Amino acid sequence: MKSLVIERTDLEKLFSTLVGRGYRLIGPTLREAAIVYGEIKTVNDLPIGWTDGQAAGQYRLQRRGDAALFGYNLGPHSWKKENLPPSLRLFSAERRDQSFVIIEEPADELPMAFIGARSCELHAISIQDRVLMQGPFVDPTYARRRNQTLVIAVNCGQAGGTCFCVSMKSGPQATQGFDIALTEVLDGHRHYFLTEVGTTRGAEILNDVPHRAARDVEKAAAQRIVDRTAATMGRKLYTGGLKEFLYSAYENPHWDDVAARCLSCANCTMVCPTCFCTTVEDVTDLSGAHAERWQKWDSCFTADFSYIHGGSVRSSTKSRYRQWLTHKLATWMDQFSTPGCVGCGRCITWCPTGIDITQEVVSLRERQPGRKEQSDGEP
Template sequence: MAAGRRRVFPTLRARLPWPDCTGPIPLAMDRTDMTQTGSTGVIDRDALQALFDAVIARGYVPVGPTVRDGALVLDELTGVADLPAGWTEDQEAGTYRLRRRDDAALFGFTTGPQAWKPYLFPPKTKLWAAEATRDGGWAIHNTPDDAPDDTRPFAFIGVRPCDLHAIQVQDRVFLDPRHPDPLYAGRRERALVIVVQCGQAAATCFCASMDTGPRAESGYDLALTEVLEGDAHTFVADAGSAVGRSLLAEVPHDEAGADHLAAAAACTQRARDQMGRRIDTAGLPDLLSAAYDSDRWDALGRRCLACGNCTMVCPTCFCSRVEDVTDLTGDHAERWRAWDSCYTLDFSYIHGGSVRRTIGARYRHWLVHKLSTWHDQFGTSGCVGCGRCITWCPVGIDLTAEVPLIRDRGSKA
């Protein structure tokens, strides 16, 4: 496999519009501006509704975590009252349970099944509609009624650092300057990003090893750290953009002193210390692209159900299919784009059959893409360490456990 280990594709790299990176990702759409003063403050819990009010007054639709159907889901919020006060979640491989907290923390959890992906890259979108014409042809028309994309500006409230990185990873897919996706670009450009830094880690979290958390340093309009100390319940706020600064100015807040900033830093340090899982990323892209013949794939193929859950909950998975439909007259046609999963047989189907017939080959494709070939394609890892694929795998396949097994086998070979 000497050829397999030589993994430099200079012609491919040279064409990438992005620099290769392992740490924080240079943003495609960065509004970060740290040079201004007045960018930090401390907001009391009781004043947090004022932030919602300010966001709504600016025309944003607040979207954030709320409890529904026994899970923390993202949905449109009316205010602080919709936030999951006093809830947390227990996550393990194949396990997810909501649990009451001892306190009234508003963001006392990590990540529910959804990321922000549905709001930027909707699960199903009409790309265009066309009508048959009298001359026997057809024409695409794009009245607002035909392609009703949701043009409301969203305010994402409670974006976790891993999920912020996931958005930046998808930026590289959909905002390639050579052919940006107009739907994604519009939604992304309109969105306001309010991060809530992590104060705890789920058992499935491994963002620290992926260098994507638990603290976001840039790429947001506003970042909050929830601090609960005794009776005090505050949010240490850091504005990362002009919009974030002016929002902060509209919300009653105190100046953030050194003690506040230290308390906020201690929160994220706690999350870092709690993190039980990790992936050793050293040399990982090369290792995996040379491990196509590992016997682990067969073992994984026997466990994996090919249900596609991991691809649906993954905040960076971007694959899609298109569906062409007509009405009953046959004169009106539409094309829809929908999320798809590389775990389906249809995904790789070409005449004569599917390329990846075995489940092991499909799992291999997913994992090698996520942790290895993503670097070749987009100059970054496709994994942000959110752990959703572990939690939501019905048979509990854990990539943080699988990677070392593949690594060990490689070193023996």
């Protein structure tokens, strides 16, 4: 892949080119004391000079002391809120005589350009693609958004306190799923982006943005940044034999221990970039002549989620946490040939009680009945 350089001063031209071509820019921006993804217009909307300190149950905005545009890791938002909106009307219906007619939703939204997607997030997107558009059925709303969305990735210049993408083989360097990938380099007085092109669509965009071929020393500087990030992961998860282990761990005593700390609040599923579960709500207006069906994010941590006549299948918090973790790291692999976890660490950061999926796996392995020393744990 040919590497290019875009100077910091020319980055605005990338944004204006995208806007000029009709893209709606979605990128990181400061809001509600966090770095979240929202509609942006210019480089100045980025969280310039800010970073995020993260630990289990903890997220703090901090000043960086430089003017990095992408000098943070991940906020509570993921791109799934754009691809699979938290709340989406599927159709409307109007009464006609004894029956009703369905009014399809218009598909008129502008194409989006994601600015600043991280490697773990690109993996999360491709995991959701498998669920919603690569199986026997295709979600047409999701597929439309995915097919028209342009992705500008950013390689991580630092590892967050709850990151473990290296363990999940999903980062920190973007290797797939982008049109353009940037590595931000702040080198003394110089500030530039080592740029890689992933698609012809990306190459075509760059025709309108000043750039030049990267020098070897610039490539090396960018590679050092990514390597350093990979070497300083905040967490790790040993995945050897993990699927088979979890299939055998349904009765592990440690689930009770997690259940004593888990509030069943569903935060982990809301911030998770791969969690895809939804429910539908059917509503009518007061006259009863107009009905709508809304699709909304749902969570396996609620009582309603597994309700069938007679009660919830998973009534205990223990069973819900077990379902969630087992799904992420074991059953997902049989369903979609990939784990459902990309090591982004959001579930750790945004858990109000700081439950740490990497630590729970260690504890589960340690407490597995009949475990032979050294046989299940990390070698």
